[in-house]
Amino acid sequence: MSRIAPPKVMPVYKRDPRTGVVQSQDDVCPVCKSARYMNPSLRFLVNPECYHKMCESCVDRMFSHGPAACPIKGCGRTLRKHRFREQTFEDIKVEREVDIRKKVGATFNRREEDFETLLAYNDYLNDVEDITFNLINGIDLEETNKKFEAYTRAHGKEIEENAQMAVQERQSFSAAQKLERQQARERREAARREEEEEKREVEENRRDVLNRLASGADAETVAKEGQRVQLKKRMDRQAATERQRQLQAAEDAHSECNNKFVIKGLKTKQKPAPEALVDPFGGLRLVDSYFTLQDDYIWEGIQEARKDVKQTAGGYDVRDYAHRSLVAAFSGLGVFVADEITQRDQLAQKDGVVGEDVGLKDAEMIHAP
Amino acid sequence: MTQHLNEDDLYRTSSQYRLWSFSPESLATLRRKTHELAITRASQYAPKSKSSLWQDGTAVDCLNAEECLRLVQRYLDQVRTTSDHFKWPVPVKATAAQYLARFYLSNSPLTYPPKEIYKTVLFLACKTEATHMTLSEYARRISTPADEVLAPEYKVMQALRFTLDVRQPYRGLKGVLMELLNLAEGRVGEVECVETGGAKALQAEMLALEVPARTAQTMWSAKAAGKIESKDVMDRINAAYSAARTILDGPALLTDAYFLFTPSQILLAALHLADEPLTSFYLRTKLPLDSDLRPKILTTIAACAELLASFSGSHILSKDERAALEQKLEGCRDPSTRDLVGSHAVAKRGGDGGEEAEEKARKKKAAREKHLKEGDDLFGPSLNGKG
Numbered sequence: 001m002s003r004i005a006p007p008k009v010m011p012v013y014k015r016d017p018r019t020g021v022v023q024s025q026d027d028v029c030p031v032c033k034s035a036r037y038m039n040p041s042l043r044f045l046v047n048p049e050c051y052h053k054m055c056e057s058c059v060d061r062m063f064s065h066g067p068a069a070c071p072i073k074g075c076g077r078t079l080r081k082h083r084f085r086e087q088t089f090e091d092i093k094v095e096r097e098v099d100i101r102k103k104v105g106a107t108f109n110r111r112e113e114d115f116e117t118l119l120a121y122n123d124y125l126n127d128v129e130d131i132t133f134n135l136i137n138g139i140d141l142e143e144t145n146k147k148f149e150a151y152t153r154a155h156g157k158e159i160e161e162n163a164q165m166a167v168q169e170r171q172s173f174s175a176a177q178k179l180e181r182q183q184a185r186e187r188r189e190a191a192r193r194e195e196e197e198e199k200r201e202v203e204e205n206r207r208d209v210l211n212r213l214a215s216g217a218d219a220e221t222v223a224k225e226g227q228r229v230q231l232k233k234r235m236d237r238q239a240a241t242e243r244q245r246q247l248q249a250a251e252d253a254h255s256e257c258n259n260k261f262v263i264k265g266l267k268t269k270q271k272p273a274p275e276a277l278v279d280p281f282g283g284l285r286l287v288d289s290y291f292t293l294q295d296d297y298i299w300e301g302i303q304e305a306r307k308d309v310k311q312t313a314g315g316y317d318v319r320d321y322a323h324r325s326l327v328a329a330f331s332g333l334g335v336f337v338a339d340e341i342t343q344r345d346q347l348a349q350k351d352g353v354v355g356e357d358v359g360l361k362d363a364e365m366i367h368a369p
Numbered sequence: 370m371t372q373h374l375n376e377d378d379l380y381r382t383s384s385q386y387r388l389w390s391f392s393p394e395s396l397a398t399l400r401r402k403t404h405e406l407a408i409t410r411a412s413q414y415a416p417k418s419k420s421s422l423w424q425d426g427t428a429v430d431c432l433n434a435e436e437c438l439r440l441v442q443r444y445l446d447q448v449r450t451t452s453d454h455f456k457w458p459v460p461v462k463a464t465a466a467q468y469l470a471r472f473y474l475s476n477s478p479l480t481y482p483p484k485e486i487y488k489t490v491l492f493l494a495c496k497t498e499a500t501h502m503t504l505s506e507y508a509r510r511i512s513t514p515a516d517e518v519l520a521p522e523y524k525v526m527q528a529l530r531f532t533l534d535v536r537q538p539y540r541g542l543k544g545v546l547m548e549l550l551n552l553a554e555g556r557v558g559e560v561e562c563v564e565t566g567g568a569k570a571l572q573a574e575m576l577a578l579e580v581p582a583r584t585a586q587t588m589w590s591a592k593a594a595g596k597i598e599s600k601d602v603m604d605r606i607n608a609a610y611s612a613a614r615t616i617l618d619g620p621a622l623l624t625d626a627y628f629l630f631t632p633s634q635i636l637l638a639a640l641h642l643a644d645e646p647l648t649s650f651y652l653r654t655k656l657p658l659d660s661d662l663r664p665k666i667l668t669t670i671a672a673c674a675e676l677l678a679s680f681s682g683s684h685i686l687s688k689d690e691r692a693a694l695e696q697k698l699e700g701c702r703d704p705s706t707r708d709l710v711g712s713h714a715v716a717k718r719g720g721d722g723g724e725e726a727e728e729k730a731r732k733k734k735a736a737r738e739k740h741l742k743e744g745d746d747l748f749g750p751s752l753n754g755k756g
Contacts, residue, residue, distance in 0.1 A: 015619060017651070021492045031698065114621050125403070159600070194723055251692065262430070271729070282664075283371050283373065283446075284370055284372050284373075284374055285371050285372070285373050286373075286374055286375075286379065287373045287374065288375070288376070289375040289376065289377075289560075290375075290376060290560060290655055291548065291558055291560060292556045292558035292560060293656070294551060294556060294557075295556060296556075297544060297547040297548075297550065297551055298550050298551060298554050298556075299543075299547045299550050299551075301543070302547065303545075322544070322547060324540065325540050325541065325543050325544030325547065326541075326544040326547075326548065327376050327379070327544075327547050328538075328540040328541040328544060328633075329381050329541030329542070329544035329548075329633060329636065330376045330377075330535075330541070330633050330655075331376040331377065331380040331541070331631070331633055332376070332377060332380035332386070332536075332537075332631025332632060332633040333377065333631070333633040333634060333637070333666060334377040334662050334666060335377050335381060335386065335631050336379055336669060337386075337390045337391070337629060337630060337631060338392040338393065338629065338664060340390075341390055341391055341395060342392045342395070345392075361498075
């Protein structure tokens with residue numbers, strides 16, 4: 001008995017290298033019952049109308065002459081050939097849900113900026129999700145579809161505008177990305193070129209020095225000259241690159257204005273006014289009304305402090321001390337406590353119902369443990 | 370939009386002006402109300418105490434308002450001497466005295482005897498005025514347990530309404546000294562709206578100032594013979610400064626000056642007492658003659674000077690009198706505030722449920738000790754409590 005090679009086990013699941021679709025060996029078309037065994041390049045298509053899958057040949061055969069009914073038993077929906085497409089998700093339910101969401105999203109495409117408050121936006125999102133849920137799970141289909149139609153009719157123009165805005169944004173974004181990549185590439189190139197230049201120059205210089213030495217010139221002067229020449233070349237090069245960079249920056253700024261994309265329908269955004277310089281005193285200014293600060297006071301305390309290194313080394317100005325002392329000397333000179341307090345108490349009594357307690361709040365703290 | 374403030378507006382923003390400035394009437398009213406509240410409270414705890422001072426439930430022999438005030442004043446002086454004993458700078462002294470005075474505006478010695486409060490107040494002042502001494506060192510030097518120093522601190526803070534800034538006249542006095550010396554030298558910082566003859570004229574005027582009165586507090590006296598030179602004027606200024614400084618150290622802190630007047634007025638009043646002609650001359654260079662504030666300012670300064678002059682050292686209680694008052698206080702004080710250290714500890718621990726917390730702490734400690742003991746056991750700790 002000859003040895004029979006064990007039957008080669010064909011893997012049950014295989015991934016198509018070209019399309020990445022997982023193909024099972026037992027895939028059978030429900031319409032023509034052809035299996036992959038007979039037809040290795042069997043491809044299944046699906047129609048978003050009823051999500052029934054059939055092989056490509058069946059689709060060609062049945063729907064090439066115009067719309068026809070779905071051949072699956074129990075489903076008689078009219079299908080069209082151009083709506084058939086490859087299934088993206090393994091789970092057909094997911095496919096269906098994604099299609100529904102795409103449809104809803106194409107209509108309900110408002111943005112957060114269009115809403116006045118975050119709450120309003122969230123309510124809108126909530127309603128959209130309700131509609132989606134109803135459509136996916138087939139709840140209240142009539143009502144939901146009516147809502148859908150109503151919204152589309154009412155806001156048709158805005159939907160279109162929003163869609164346009166989205167498209168243009170995507171375009172401008174990809175263009176900006178491309179521009180950046182290009183600039184980065186150019187910069188790298190420039191850097192590499194500079195490095196090469198530098199290396200070449202150093203080599204040249206060295207050769208030059210050697211030649212000069214060989215031709216019998218004085219070693220020291222040759223060396224010094226060589227260094228000077230090298231330094232000059234380096235400075236020139238740096239100045240040149242700096243100038244070029246400035247020009248480039250100016251050019252960029254100029255070109256940016258020219259290449260501005262015109263986006264329709266955007267809300268005019270006001271540039272925030274430039275921030276005013278922060279005033280640490282909030283608009284308050286202290287005015288010396290009882291004295292004028294002099295530059296120097298002969299009082300020995302001031303004189304000693306002026307000479308003391310410990311005080312002056314840190315940048316302390318002794319006039320600050322004099323100013324502070326004089327402000328303290330007159331702070332409150334024109335404040336007549338008795339009159340102002342009586343006035344304040346009278347006002348408080350007139351205004352407040354609990355005028356009585358204004359003076360007593362402190363006294364009542366006896367009882368606070 | 371700039372808003373211009375002058376020095377007076379600056380003072381009006383301080384907490385001392387807003388909360389701790391009074392007219393004489395409102396100050397008296399406040400003190401009276403505080404004392405009355407304390408007495409009413411005393412009548413509540415009176416029947417419970419079996420002291421012989423209480424008979425028929427009426428306050429027979431409680432401290433009256435006058436005695437309370439004098440006791441507080443005695444302790445203001447005590448605070449001053451203690452601060453000097455520690456050799457702390459003078460702002461600490463002034464701040465501590467003010468804290469004590471403010472505390473006793475809203476609390477009464479019947480509830481919180483000053484003997485238990487003044488050490489806390491001094492410690493708080495030294496912390497506020499940036500001459501901090503560690504609590505242990507302070508407690509050691511003042512021979513008091515550290516708990517006793519800390520226990521009333523929160524109550525003091527509450528009574529101070531958490532406003533710890535005390536505006537003082539000392540720095541201002543130095544400023545006035547600086548200006549006077551410059552005037553004597555012939556330099557002047559002209560103030561607008563004030564008509565002066567210029568630097569030289571002012572210097573001449575200073576040299577020609579009349580001598581201070583016999584009652585003035587300054588130590589300076591005119592030279593018997595010869596012209597007065599600028600050096601003499603400078604001596605006069607320095608003497609006036611030190612005399613004013615002494616006044617600020619003493620009577621200013623022991624009277625109600627800080628409540629009724631602003632620090633600027635207090636220091637000028639002290640200078641007025643020290644050397645009247647000098648002060649009037651100085652004010653002439655500062656206040657325009659036609660301003661309507663000028664007479665008012667001068668009267669206020671005069672009133673403050675009167676207040677400071679009317680104080681004399683003999684007003685303060687002597688040691689025996691203080692001891693007598695304190696004994697009386699001992700019998701009629703509020704017993705619920707007797708143990709400040711204990712209530713402070715309870716408050717720190719979280720107040721209610723103190724007993725339960727103690728129980729739990731004890732149980733935990735016992736369990737921990739048992740575990741440690743069994744850890745050392747030869748055969749190891751017990752398993753699950755089963756031996």
